[in-house]
Amino acid sequence: MKRVVIVAAIVVGVCVSYVLAHLALIEVGREVVVIYEPTPTGGVRKARLWIVDEGPYSWIHPGNANARWWVQHMDANPIVEIYRHGETQRYRATPDPQAHAKVHRLLREKYGVADRWVRFLEGSDTRAGIINGEKCKTVPIRLELVANAP
Missing domain, CATH: 2.30.110.10 (Electron Transport, Fmn-binding Protein; Chain A)
Known part of the structure; x- marks a missing residue:
């Protein structure tokens, strides 16, 4: 069960990082x-x-x-x-x-x-x-x- 939570947290973290990076590249400094x-x-x-x-x-x-x-x-x-x-x-x-x-x-x-x-x-x-x-x-x-x- 602990592994499932860790994997889910990693997946969510990667998704959130992707969205934030995408928005930053599009909106910031341009x-x-x-x-x-x-x-x-x-x-x-x-x-x-x-x-x-x-x-x-x-x-x-x-x-x-x-x-x-x-x-x-x-x-x-x-x-x-x-x-x-x-x-x-x-x-x-x-x-x-x-x-x-x-x-x-x-x-x-x-x-x-x-x-x-x-x-x-x-x-x-x-x-x-x-x-x-x-x-x-x-x-x-x-x-x-x-x-x-x-």
Whole structure:
């Protein structure tokens, strides 16, 4: 019985350590923005995401079910608000599947080991992740800052 308790404690400890390490790699010391995504019910969902920039554009790489719905309905919901650098600004969002490799490269450059960890788990444009055994299928979203967006 004592061995079972010890093994269970070790398993729980490893799981808690994994979760804490994952959160620390994603959140600590790197830029994380808050994006306000439209939802199927007409509401707004706050999502914390990494963001990368190149030239006049920024990109996000959302991966949850709401983001997939949003990408499919982006023509009707192209304007999003993003809280970044202490202020909220409006952006025109456009799916940009051709930028997939570039966005992964920019994420690796900006987020370093944290991005490598996430891609190891979830997959990248070139390798399958260990969680689902597939390459990344998320569509990058190109963001263009808009002045006076409706």
